Amino acid sequence: MTRLLALLTFLLALASPSWAQDPSASAKLYARSEGGDLQVAIKVTPDFDCYFYDDGEAGDVGGMPTRVTLSGVEGAAWSDVWFPEAHVKASEYEGLGPSLIFEGKTLLYAVAKGGGDLDPSGLVAEIDGQVCNQLSCVPWEVTLKRPGKGTDSVWEGFPAALLASASPEAPSKGEPQDSAGNGDSPEAPDRKSTRLNSSH
Secondary structure, three states: OHHHHHHHHHHHHHHOOHHHOOOOEEEEEEEEEEOOEEEEEEEEEEOOOOEEEOOOOHHHHOOOOOEEEEEOOOOOEEOOOEOOOOEEEOOOOOOOOOEEEEEOOEEEEEEEEOOOOOOHHHOEEEEEEEEEOOOOEEEEEEEEOOOEOOOHHHHOOOOHHHHHHOOOOOOOOOOOOOOOOOOOOOOOOOHHHHOEOOOO
């Protein structure tokens, strides 16, 4: 009888739809030194039939935005975190706008300038957001440490525009910055194409 009950429980678990489980996601942290810069990649993989939201404002993305905070590297001047173009998910409810989400493996990137002297061993990435499936959404908070090196598949999509956005000679706090666009400063990359997160 005990074996029969165990078998029935196992079969019921197999028959249960994926969305009956609590939504969740996993994440991995990678770092490498390249051309004097410290490059960071975060691979986020939602469970089957799950998704997480884009960065930006809650009213724009349709749910709790995903925030990424990088720390633990002395002397690092971090760029914004780069998000790829999100998938537009139509709302199932009348009167609500679409959501901007990511399904499946998603790579986020950032870079820090430091003249090649940055030590990534203490790198910490904190992710704060929300993971959803067809039935529910749950808060998602994770802290990533001890970055791996990453394979070529992790780094092959590193955006060139993100490298251009991290100025090696950024003005110090209180120093006047030229925002008049007089041609003395390099033009900022287009947010629409680079998906730079300006909220971090």
